[in-house]
Amino acid sequence: MTDTPLLDASGVAKSFGAVKALTDARLTVARGEVVALMGANGAGKSTFVKILTGALRPDRGRVLIRGQEARVGSPRGARRSGLVPVYQEPSLIPDLDVMDNLRLGDTPVDPFRHWVEALGIKGLRLTDLIGDLPLATLRILDLARALAAEPDVLLLDEMTAALPTDLVERVLETVRAKADAGLGVIYVSHRFTEISRLCDRATVLRDGRTVGELPIEPGVEDRAVELMLGETIDLGQRDAATLQAVRRGTPRLAVRGLAAAPKLQDVSFDLHAGEVLGVVALEGQGQDELFDVLAGFRKPTGGTVSVDGQAASFAHPADAIAAGLSYVPGNRAEALLAQRSVRENIALPFSARMRDWGPLRLRHERARVAHAIEKLQIDTRAQGEVQRLSGGNQQKVTIGRWLATGVETLLLFDPTRGIDVRTKRQIYPLVRELAEQGAAVLFYTSELAEVPLACDRAVVIFGGRVVDVIEAGAADEATLMRAAYGLTAQEGAA
Amino acid sequence: MSAFLRKHAWVIGLAVLLAVLLGITKAIQPGFGASGLESLARAALPFAFATAGMAVVVIVGGIDLSVASMMAVCAVTAAVLMERMAGVPALMIVLGVGLAMGLINGALIVLTRVPDIVVTLAMLFVWEGVALLILESPGGNTADWLERATRGFVGIDLLPKPFVIMAICIALVWVPIRRSKLGLSIYAVGSDEMAAFRSGVPVGWTKVAAYGICGLFCAMGGLSLAALTGIGEPVPGPYLMASVAAVVLGGVVLGGGKGGLLGPIIAVFILRIIRTILTLMAVDPNVTTIVEGVIMVGVVMLGTALTLRGRRS
Numbered sequence: 118m119t120d121t122p123l124l125d126a127s128g129v130a131k132s133f134g135a136v137k138a139l140t141d142a143r144l145t146v147a148r149g150e151v152v153a154l155m156g157a158n159g160a161g162k163s164t165f166v167k168i169l170t171g172a173l174r175p176d177r178g179r180v181l182i183r184g185q186e187a188r189v190g191s192p193r194g195a196r197r198s199g200l201v202p203v204y205q206e207p208s209l210i211p212d213l214d215v216m217d218n219l220r221l222g223d224t225p226v227d228p229f230r231h232w233v234e235a236l237g238i239k240g241l242r243l244t245d246l247i248g249d250l251p252l253a254t255l256r257i258l259d260l261a262r263a264l265a266a267e268p269d270v271l272l273l274d275e276m277t278a279a280l281p282t283d284l285v286e287r288v289l290e291t292v293r294a295k296a297d298a299g300l301g302v303i304y305v306s307h308r309f310t311e312i313s314r315l316c317d318r319a320t321v322l323r324d325g326r327t328v329g330e331l332p333i334e335p336g337v338e339d340r341a342v343e344l345m346l347g348e349t350i351d352l353g354q355r356d357a358a359t360l361q362a363v364r365r366g367t368p369r370l371a372v373r374g375l376a377a378a379p380k381l382q383d384v385s386f387d388l389h390a391g392e393v394l395g396v397v398a399l400e401g402q403g404q405d406e407l408f409d410v411l412a413g414f415r416k417p418t419g420g421t422v423s424v425d426g427q428a429a430s431f432a433h434p435a436d437a438i439a440a441g442l443s444y445v446p447g448n449r450a451e452a453l454l455a456q457r458s459v460r461e462n463i464a465l466p467f468s469a470r471m472r473d474w475g476p477l478r479l480r481h482e483r484a485r486v487a488h489a490i491e492k493l494q495i496d497t498r499a500q501g502e503v504q505r506l507s508g509g510n511q512q513k514v515t516i517g518r519w520l521a522t523g524v525e526t527l528l529l530f531d532p533t534r535g536i537d538v539r540t541k542r543q544i545y546p547l548v549r550e551l552a553e554q555g556a557a558v559l560f561y562t563s564e565l566a567e568v569p570l571a572c573d574r575a576v577v578i579f580g581g582r583v584v585d586v587i588e589a590g591a592a593d594e595a596t597l598m599r600a601a602y603g604l605t606a607q608e609g610a611a
Numbered sequence: 612m613s614a615f616l617r618k619h620a621w622v623i624g625l626a627v628l629l630a631v632l633l634g635i636t637k638a639i640q641p642g643f644g645a646s647g648l649e650s651l652a653r654a655a656l657p658f659a660f661a662t663a664g665m666a667v668v669v670i671v672g673g674i675d676l677s678v679a680s681m682m683a684v685c686a687v688t689a690a691v692l693m694e695r696m697a698g699v700p701a702l703m704i705v706l707g708v709g710l711a712m713g714l715i716n717g718a719l720i721v722l723t724r725v726p727d728i729v730v731t732l733a734m735l736f737v738w739e740g741v742a743l744l745i746l747e748s749p750g751g752n753t754a755d756w757l758e759r760a761t762r763g764f765v766g767i768d769l770l771p772k773p774f775v776i777m778a779i780c781i782a783l784v785w786v787p788i789r790r791s792k793l794g795l796s797i798y799a800v801g802s803d804e805m806a807a808f809r810s811g812v813p814v815g816w817t818k819v820a821a822y823g824i825c826g827l828f829c830a831m832g833g834l835s836l837a838a839l840t841g842i843g844e845p846v847p848g849p850y851l852m853a854s855v856a857a858v859v860l861g862g863v864v865l866g867g868g869k870g871g872l873l874g875p876i877i878a879v880f881i882l883r884i885i886r887t888i889l890t891l892m893a894v895d896p897n898v899t900t901i902v903e904g905v906i907m908v909g910v911v912m913l914g915t916a917l918t919l920r921g922r923r924s
Contacts, residue, residue, distance in 0.1 A: 172808070172809075191808075191811075191813075192808060192809050192810075192811050193811040193813070196811055202809075204809055206805070206806075207806065208805075208806045208809030208810050209806060209810070210798070210799040210802045210803055210806050210807060210810065210868075211802050211803055211806075211868070212798060212801070212802035212803075212868035212869055213795070213798055213799060213802065217795055217798075218810070220792065220795060221792070221795050221796065221799055221807075221810050221811075221812060222810045222811050223811075
């Protein structure tokens with residue numbers, strides 16, 4: 118009995134009313150093992166995570182921790198039995214300072230400090246108010262707090278989603294070192310590069326059941342995607358002739374020397390109707406400011422923007438919208454009316470464009486909305502209220518509603534953050550279709566692998582300046598990564 | 612030091628405002644002195660307790676519309692009991708009744724998951740009815756020592772007894788809680804309920820406890836009402852809206868997680884003294900409430916603007 122797994126969950130099932138979220142989920146974690154938990158949108162991954170961490174009780178099945186039936190009725194209970202989670206959203210209290218947050222969870226201070234420093238956060242004071250700290254720091258504090266609790270099993274749910282690359286490195290190194298010292302880790306993620314570096318095995322969920330347990334070896338990506346999807350999708354790139362035709366004429370959006378102090382220094386590019394232009398940048402290189410200026414949220418400190426050859430300046434988001442620029446935030450909560458239906462959310466920008474105050478043209482609206490819903494492939498069980506959709510489906514609504522509206526210029530800011538592979542692969546064709554309908558799309562993504570899938574070319578921003586422009590055909594991850602770090606050795610590739 | 616100033620800027624600002632208003636009162640009415648302070652403190656006493664209770668539930672992220680009704684229940688319970696039995700056990704029973712009512716409010720909110728504003732609106736009527744069942748019309752009697760406790764001064768003539776009693780009662784309840792994990796949990800739940808749950812805070816219990824504390828403060832408020840009038844009055848007084856007003860003016864954010872009890876208590880005095888000043892200036896009583904409302908919005912607006920600017924610089 119020397120190799121009793123640290124965690125052994127089997128036959129876990131959970132239903133919400135008529136919806137079976139989980140039917141037969143399995144997961145084992147041995148000492149010193151890092152297991153990736155993967156699954157597409159709606160596969161039941163988040164339900165499974167909630168059950169493991171005690172936020173939900175399963176209908177059937179059992180969760181053993183070190184051979185003992187775990188009584189994980191609440192996050193407290195899970196913690197007591199040795200499983201400590203780091204959730205996707207920060208679980209620190211914004212109105213309390215760091216010290217009070219530690220006291221709240223009975224976290225020992227010295228180990229916490231040790232881990233904070235080991236994970237690469239410097240200059241943290243215990244009197245700092247959580248609400249004043251940047252998101253990336255909060256994620257690290259969450260992890261440090263979990264490590265300081267000396268868990269048997271650590272569950273990391275999309276831990277790296279909001280982290281800049283250097284912090285991701287530190288997290289992966291630290292977690293791997295802890296695992297080598299005997300910690301068991303469940304790693305929930307959509308990022309293959311991280312999984313293949315960090316994990317020993319991958320457990321794949323589909324439609325509420327565990328469909329496979331794969332060892333991490335070369336080629337595992339394809340196998341895992343196959344298991345998650347049950348099908349494969351191929352995205353072709355557009356040929357050069359089409360692109361050339363698209364790029365002829367006056368650009369829809371011409372940006373010249375745009376600056377917004379202090380981060381955005383000098384950015385210029387042309388975006389044509391019918392084109393998807395990627396924006397590639399490490400965290401905090403000025404991309405937030407670029408999108409803010411284009412959406413009319415803040416005023417630039419220099420440079421010009423012109424729309425269809427006309428100089429434009431946006432003093433208010435309404436000006437940007439009037440000029441045909443539609444901003445889709447990465448945070449879907451900012452874009453949707455959570456308590457209203459999918460239909461209404463899709464129809465909203467469409468109705469809002471009407472010039473007069475007359476009655477809505479309901480029949481016309483209904484037809485276009487129906488088309489959009491069909492395109493989005495949203496599960497009809499939950500169309501009543503947007504807040505009941507999964508995160509991925511919500512994000513599809515934020516983008517897909519512009520299909521119904523007929524948008525001119527779409528500003529997508531990291532639209533696939535924290536979304537599973539299957540939904541991502543539904544979002545890329547959506548973006549492409551918008552472009553083929555004649556929209557100009559500016560697409561910032563924090564995930565480099567997406568660039569060749571969704572974009573026709575990409576501008577790389579480093580230190581607030583455009584350092585490179587790369588055609589999609591040449592935009593493999595290594596090239597983009599070098600460019601994003603400001604390494605200009607491969608000039609020839611562009 | 613500057614960190615301390617920034618953290619308590621709102622409370623300090625309120626204290627300065629109160630001092631200015633006291634100065635104005637003295638200027639308008641040169642005779643305003645010790646007895647004026649005493650009557651101000653006495654009038655503020657029930658408001659202060661209602662406000663303390665309201666502040667705790669607002670900090671936890673809720674609201675309690677039944678504070679005035681709970682105070683009425685406690686006032687009549689005190690008046691009825693003190694007619695028949697010794698004062699101290701009666702006082703203990705009244706405190707227990709208040710605590711129990713608060714716990715019931717909290718438990719209903721947590722168990723039924725009906726929004727707090729709806730539950731406590733319903734309980735406003737329930738407790739109102741209970742008060743009338745206990746005592747149909749104003750009557751009963753309160754212990755003499757309780758009445759005496761709210762009159763006169765402690766030591767020097769500038770410390771009115773009701774003020775001292777209020778400070779001691781509120782500090783006795785709140786300071787130990789604020790220093791304990793319960794206090795931390797109350798702020799945590801009010802600040803971000805989901806994050807608190809994930810941090811291992813027993814969210815339901817924390818809410819129930821906060822409403823219990825509110826009930827306890829309402830019991831003190833009811834006792835002070837009985838002490839001031841010498842009888843029990845079953846019809847709730849104007850304490851609900853006044854307490855919400857003082858809580859907001861006192862820097863507690865509706866929605867929870869921010870603020871403390873000191874600010875709201877100072878705000879109670881500010882609102883009372885504004886009323887005194889307007890009366891002294893012979894302002895039409897109908898205009899008085901308009902002025903009070905305008906001042907409230909003005910102060911909160913100014914305070915928010917200053918806080919924002921302070922944060923930016």
